[in-house]
Amino acid sequence: MKFIAQPQISEEEISLVSSTIRKGQFVEGKNARTLEKEFAEFVGAKHAICAVNGTAALHLAMEAANISPGAEVITPAFTFIASANSITFGGGIPIFAEIDPETFTIDPENIEKLVTPQTKAILPVHIFGLPCNMKLIKDIADDNDLVIIEDACQAHGAKIDGQHVGTFGEIGCFSFYATKNMISGEGGMIVTDDDDLAMRIKCLKNHGRGPSGGYEHHRIGYNMRLPDPLAAIGLIQLRKLPSMLEKRKRNAEAIRQVISELNSVSEQKIPKGYTHSHYVCAPVVDADKYSVDTVIQQLKTKDIASRRIYALGCHKQPTYLQGIHEWRWSKFVKYPDYSQVNLPITDRISQNHFEIPIHPGVTEPEIEMIRNALNEIFS
Ligand SMILES: Cc1ncc(COP(=O)(O)O)c(C=O)c1O
Numbered sequence: 325m326k327f328i329a330q331p332q333i334s335e336e337e338i339s340l341v342s343s344t345i346r347k348g349q350f351v352e353g354k355n356a357r358t359l360e361k362e363f364a365e366f367v368g369a370k371h372a373i374c375a376v377n378g379t380a381a382l383h384l385a386m387e388a389a390n391i392s393p394g395a396e397v398i399t400p401a402f403t404f405i406a407s408a409n410s411i412t413f414g415g416g417i418p419i420f421a422e423i424d425p426e427t428f429t430i431d432p433e434n435i436e437k438l439v440t441p442q443t444k445a446i447l448p449v450h451i452f453g454l455p456c457n458m459k460l461i462k463d464i465a466d467d468n469d470l471v472i473i474e475d476a477c478q479a480h481g482a483k484i485d486g487q488h489v490g491t492f493g494e495i496g497c498f499s500f501y502a503t504k505n506m507i508s509g510e511g512g513m514i515v516t517d518d519d520d521l522a523m524r525i526k527c528l529k530n531h532g533r534g535p536s537g538g539y540e541h542h543r544i545g546y547n548m549r550l551p552d553p554l555a556a557i558g559l560i561q562l563r564k565l566p567s568m569l570e571k572r573k574r575n576a577e578a579i580r581q582v583i584s585e586l587n588s589v590s591e592q593k594i595p596k597g598y599t600h601s602h603y604v605c606a607p608v609v610d611a612d613k614y615s616v617d618t619v620i621q622q623l624k625t626k627d628i629a630s631r632r633i634y635a636l637g638c639h640k641q642p643t644y645l646q647g648i649h650e651w652r653w654s655k656f657v658k659y660p661d662y663s664q665v666n667l668p669i670t671d672r673i674s675q676n677h678f679e680i681p682i683h684p685g686v687t688e689p690e691i692e693m694i695r696n697a698l699n700e701i702f703s
Pocket residue numbers: 377378379380403404406407449475477478499500501510511512
């Protein structure tokens with residue numbers, strides 16, 4: 325069990341990729357359109373629009389929502405750097421909020437404290453596949469006239485009371501990166517119910533073209549299209565997603581059960597009515613009793629892959645401590661001094677979590693082996 329993540333690819337994906345290539349269908353086309361249609365149905369959104377990766381999806385979302393230079397966007401620091409960077413690309417300012425110590429997701433109370441007249445949006449991140457508290461986040465957004473762009477890059481299949489993440493805010497973004505719950509290798513998807521936003525996103529991702537394509541360009545745009553052979557992988561993966569999610573759930577629940585019986589180690593708490601999509605299983609140790617580095621080493625000697633996935637919150641990354649001063653927008657935008665950002669809960673969770681494999685390729689005997697290892701290490 326050397327790998328934290330492992331793509332689950334079968335002959336079905338291989339066959340659709342090869343027939344797509346044989347037909348000479350390399351650029352975004354028929355497979356992408358079918359993937360969009362089926363993804364929109366899966367999450368229950370009016371529009372789904374493919375992008376070349378999750379970062380591009382977030383970038384397009386920010387631009388379509390008019391996050392302009394100097395606009396503040398509140399987001400957690402406990403996330404992959406792409407969440408924050410998607411704000412920074414177009415001159416927006418990431419304002420890092422604290423997370424809840426039990427769920428590890430953005431703390432709505434802290435969001436409220438960070439709202440200023442410059443705040444334009446909230447970017448909640450459904451970290452590890454657990455939905456953020458979207459009810460409270462929506463209340464804050466409504467009270468302050470803010471846009472919500474959901475970073476659901478880790479959360480395909482996550483829900484609150486049956487409603488899929490990505491559909492609570494104005495825009496939701498997903499990643500199909502090779503480790504995710506469903507993959508296309510590299511790939512992403514943007515969902516929205518808003519016709520205008522959908523049109524802007526389609527235009528922005530395709531060199532500013534209108535719906536009829538061709539060589540008439542209406543605005544500055546990018547090439548962020550998803551190649552059709554990759555959309556082919558995504559399409560088959562989407563159809564297999566429910567069964568892959570079931571296996572993740574089986575594996576995660578078995579691990580969570582053993583963790584719940586141990587002292588000095590805890591797991592993300594799942595609020596009532598929330599469906600975790602189990603992208604990452606990363607328990608947190610009590611640093612007074614255990615060293616997480618030792619735990620990771622002990623697991624590795626038992627042939628169990630383990631790591632700290634985000635040892636540094638975004639506010640502690642060199643990108644925001646130093647690199648930001650070199651960034652093109654720094655001549656025009658006043659960034660906060662990120663070295664002064666104080667997020668003790670984020671720091672504690674970042675430093676003391678250890679990820680263990682729960683992907684659908686992990687077998688029941690392997691899960692039993694992990695359970696035994698955890699029992700040995702923590703009792
Ligand atoms: C929370 C989060 N946001 C954004 C991204 C960016 O997605 P991608 O790697 O597809 O660009 C990822 C993917 O790793 C992610 O985990």
